[in-house]
Amino acid sequence: MAYSEKTRGMYSDILTGLQDAGLFKMERFIHSPQAADIEVEFPTGSSLKKVINICANNYLGLSSHPDVVKAAHEGLDSHGYGMSSVRFICGTQDIHRHLEKMVSEFLGTEDTILFPSCMDANAGVFEAVLTKDDVMISDRLVHASIIDGIRLCSAMHDTFKHSDMAHLESKLQLHHDRRLKIVITDGVFSMDGDTAKLDEMAALCEKYDALLFVDDSHASGFIGKTGRGTHEKYGVMGKIDIITTTFGKGLGGASGGCVSGRKELVEMCRQKARPYLFSNTIAPPVVAGVIKVLEILSATTERRDKLEKNTEFWRKGLTEAGFVLKDGDTPIVPVMLFNAKLSQDVSRGLYEEGIYAIGFFFPVVPQGQARIRTQISAGHEIHHLEKALDAFIKVGKKYNILGKSKQEIIEMYGM
Amino acid sequence: MENMHDVVREYVVNEYVEDDTEVTNDTPLISGGIVDSFSMVSLKRFLENKYNISIPDDKATPEAFDSVNKICTLVKEYIG
Ligand SMILES: Cc1ncc(COP(=O)(O)O)c(C=O)c1O
Numbered sequence: 001m002a003y004s005e006k007t008r009g010m011y012s013d014i015l016t017g018l019q020d021a022g023l024f025k026m027e028r029f030i031h032s033p034q035a036a037d038i039e040v041e042f043p044t045g046s047s048l049k050k051v052i053n054i055c056a057n058n059y060l061g062l063s064s065h066p067d068v069v070k071a072a073h074e075g076l077d078s079h080g081y082g083m084s085s086v087r088f089i090c091g092t093q094d095i096h097r098h099l100e101k102m103v104s105e106f107l108g109t110e111d112t113i114l115f116p117s118c119m120d121a122n123a124g125v126f127e128a129v130l131t132k133d134d135v136m137i138s139d140r141l142v143h144a145s146i147i148d149g150i151r152l153c154s155a156m157h158d159t160f161k162h163s164d165m166a167h168l169e170s171k172l173q174l175h176h177d178r179r180l181k182i183v184i185t186d187g188v189f190s191m192d193g194d195t196a197k198l199d200e201m202a203a204l205c206e207k208y209d210a211l212l213f214v215d216d217s218h219a220s221g222f223i224g225k226t227g228r229g230t231h232e233k234y235g236v237m238g239k240i241d242i243i244t245t246t247f248g249k250g251l252g253g254a255s256g257g258c259v260s261g262r263k264e265l266v267e268m269c270r271q272k273a274r275p276y277l278f279s280n281t282i283a284p285p286v287v288a289g290v291i292k293v294l295e296i297l298s299a300t301t302e303r304r305d306k307l308e309k310n311t312e313f314w315r316k317g318l319t320e321a322g323f324v325l326k327d328g329d330t331p332i333v334p335v336m337l338f339n340a341k342l343s344q345d346v347s348r349g350l351y352e353e354g355i356y357a358i359g360f361f362f363p364v365v366p367q368g369q370a371r372i373r374t375q376i377s378a379g380h381e382i383h384h385l386e387k388a389l390d391a392f393i394k395v396g397k398k399y400n401i402l403g404k405s406k407q408e409i410i411e412m413y414g415m
Numbered sequence: 416m417e418n419m420h421d422v423v424r425e426y427v428v429n430e431y432v433e434d435d436t437e438v439t440n441d442t443p444l445i446s447g448g449i450v451d452s453f454s455m456v457s458l459k460r461f462l463e464n465k466y467n468i469s470i471p472d473d474k475a476t477p478e479a480f481d482s483v484n485k486i487c488t489l490v491k492e493y494i495g
Binding site for chain 2: 147150158171174175
């Protein structure tokens with residue numbers, strides 16, 4: 001055994017340092033299924049508290065939907081629990097391929113390959129399709145999993161300022177001599193809830209002969225008139241060369257992800273993407289659940305329509321109450337508090353009122369941009385949102401921030 | 416003739432600074448968190464185009480790019 005006291009001490013010091021810096025993350029134990037109403041043990045050891053959850057990625061309220069749960073049960077019975085193999089040895093069932101076809105149909109793409117998670121899809125895709133002769137040009141606010149994928153790839157890498165099309169264009173010109181250029185963005189940015197201007201990006205990519213990559217994890221199932229994603233919202237279905245997305249948020253919320261797009265690129269992933277080659281894919285009951293989710297969403301837009309109405313209600317309510325929000329029209333609604341401690345205090349105040357929402361602060365968001373990120377769901381009823389709004393107003397009054405501008409809040413609490 | 420230090424500093428500010436951080440010729444760029452090592456490539460390509468030089472990848476290190484002064488020293492090594 002080589003785990004000496006010295007080594008242990010070194011790690012304890014690092015962990016204490018995280019605690020002292022206020023960067024130590026604590027889990028809260030939920031004792032119920034994921035839903036609008038949950039039962040939480042917090043702090044650890046305390047008795048259970050019933051609260052309304054407004055910080056899950058359960059956008060469509062499908063995480064515990066009875067039809068999805070039933071389909072997963074049936075999948076468990078018909079296809080078993082696990083595969084004990086990666087895909088290309090003996091880990092592919094009929095339902096895996098069926099799901100891939102359904103995803104292609106849903107997103108309007110040529111083909112799809114499943115990954116254990118979208119983190120894995122993003123980690124594997126660039127290395128599988130690009131070489132050192134190529135360049136990746138990414139928005140400066142893309143998700144961490146994309147950054148990891150970029151790091152693992154030998155192609156040249158450059159960035160453009162968040163959603164700045166003129167800057168992106170200058171980068172496409174600068175790198176005109178590379179074999180391939182690929183522009184990389186999130187469809188919906190998870191911290192601010194804004195969307196990438198995919199119509200303009202697709203036009204630029206056409207003009208400069210570049211591929212376009214979109215991670216639509218916070219969009220698939222509900223953004224766009226029929227919920228196909230950010231590409232539907234911007235009228236560019238069929239023009240995105242690679243879409244990655246997750247089944248761990250709106251699409252049932254269990255786990256799994258995929259790369260969907262041009263069939264040769266998908267095939268390159270099947271031949272070369274390391275998380276696909278060296279890790280088990282999605283387990284059969286989860287595959288069966290996602291298939292049911294896509295069946296539900298293909299049959300009716302009821303759930304995304306309800307989500308849209310709920311989101312309008314929520315944004316309007318918070319705005320009228322006098323909170324500072326980030327502009328946007330997605331179900332990610334950040335309530336800006338600017339100061340890190342204030343965001344934690346407000347989160348605690350909300351919890352006391354039976355509302356579960358978390359404060360985000362540096363380094364998750366830039367310094368001075370602390371916030372409570374609220375996320376609306378089709379699983380919320382208006383009475384949930386009314387109760388949450390009442391709680392926000394009560395806590396907002398306590399901290400005297402209602403009707404106050406960004407400048408005034410910063411004057412009171414600091415950055 | 417344009418002053419190289421001014422040209423480089425102006426490029427760095429336009430390209431990387433999105434708030435009112437002030438950049439001098441000595442400001443640590445990469446270790447100071449102004450330029451992330453990820454985005455350095457456009458700076459390298461800008462210099463190569465502007466001064467018609469080619470900087471080998473193994474010379475374009477984060478250390479060599481850590482301030483306007485250091486960058487200009489590097490560039491001058493490659494200008495004929
Ligand atoms: C934009 C984005 N991409 C990818 C992921 C990772 O998804 P998964 O949980 O499937 O790994 C997330 C989740 O946090 C995300 O927000």
